[in-house]
Amino acid sequence: MQTIQNGNLVSMRDVFGETLLQLSISDPRVYALDGDLANSTKLNLVAEKNASKFLQMGIAEQNMIGAAAGLATVGLQPWACSFAAFIAKRSLDQIQVTVAQPKLDVKLIGAYSGLLTGCTGKTHQALEDIAIMRSLANMVVLAPADASEVQHVMRFAHEHTGPVYIRLARDPLPVVMPQDYSFTLGKAVELKQGSDVTLIGTGTQTVRAWEAADLLEQEGISAAVLHMPSIKPIDRDAIIDAAKQTGALVTCEEHSIYGGLGSAVAEVLVEHCPVPMLRVGVNDKNSESGPNDALLQKYEISTGHIVKRAKEVLRIKAGK
């Protein structure tokens, strides 16, 4: 595994597999449930190094979720892992009825979320998982920004009793979270201060929001960057403070513009402190297979698109 330090490219899935292996060794309650994707999600680290804690559930996600619920009733802590598309969509009813409603201690891992899933195309991408999972009562929804934060949110989920959904990305990402970082449920992280506009990112888009802020700075625009690892519960105070301090917001997510981070932030703004806000996300489109850069461009969620939307929201703020 690569060193997790700022600027390094590290893959969330490597850290996920390693962290779950450690949890499965240190806590007898922890079991890893696989929907036959272990060598993609890196759950195979558990299978190979702590085999008795690895449960292959086969290509049958609905049963995997129900079995996880049953295991939780016996006092175990199952981590059910698959691609986000299958966790959040294929087994949604199962999650609601047997995990979320009874508040069972099941952890749900949505790997390969968003648009960048390795040329697998629309069936394996998840652009709706945040919207879906955040609409379930009792569900905590987390989207870490980088590999270092994956460790933090997994340790939180392990200690938290109840359902947690963690959204992970496939490809390596630069480490952006501060070295002294510690995760708090429902708390945003200020990565950069600014006075003109606040860019709010979640998951993989926090890195791009951070890059966009640098580009804006070169053009004399002061952009704050707020990372929102906890989409539910969301940090209302941080959103309201950002609205008051910069008067304009842009949300950035590798997700549909409907129901995800943008919607969650807009809900808070409208109720408490309306200011101009624009969303960067996939705008009501089905996606397709393709290389990462091409996907980011075509579906208008690249760093350049964040810069563009920031300038647009500043024009709205200025009344132009």
Place this chain on the structure above:
Amino acid sequence: METVLDQEKISFLQQKAAETRALIIKTVHHAGAGHIGGPLSATDLLISLYYEVMNVRPEEPQWEDRDRFVLSKGHSAIALYAVLAQKGYYPLEELYTFDAIDSRLQAHPDMNILPGLDMSTGSLGQGISTAVGMALGAKLTGKTFTTYCMIGDGESQEGQVWEAADAAVRYGLDNLVVIMDYNKLQQYGWEGSDGRERAVPVPSPEKKWEAFGWNVMEIDGHHFGQILTACSQAKATKGKPTVLIAHTVKGKGVSFMENAYLWHSRVPTDDELNSALQELGVEV
């Protein structure tokens, strides 16, 4: 297959079953909503489990070594509620809060509010997977309890049932007993043939379960001797899970409700209630 039970025990179970059926019908009549046909077909099976088969402690519902029960066909909740009330899990009079706002007796079982429920169910096909998880969890933690799960035949149209069937065999869950309430009717279904009003929801279930590798037994689901014998044989079977295909009659016990699919979730009128109670021969 039949156990010779002493007549006293059989009479007791029959009496309990009749009282349970009366409670079911009275409760649905009182609530003005609920299911009738499925709960009545499941009654003798539930009575057998709670009065003879399962190792449970009503005074200590969360006792960790208790046998588990999952009502995968959650819409038969009223039958389970009636049995649990009689066993002392909660006050009998509370039965009449069924389906009311703020009641612990939700239309479908909610494990977080009513003592004695091991799983929340209602959306069909799901309970069996949770029972698989409980049985697997028992194996992993060295517990010796048995997990029982009742499924419906209509419910078995859900693909998840067969995902669960496969997983249970892969993990050799001989501590899992699935009981199919094979009443051969679903809510509406298909038009029947061979003189039947409706088609059988899942034809030849015994062959399907056998093909998945289960230990399969077919029994009369209203015959206490057969039910109890099958349960003890299921517990003695090692290496694979058991399914009891229990042949039952939807609406069992009330002539005008029997084998009538429209009684799946009809509410009896006052007259129908009285006739039903008269037929059952009990006043509770």
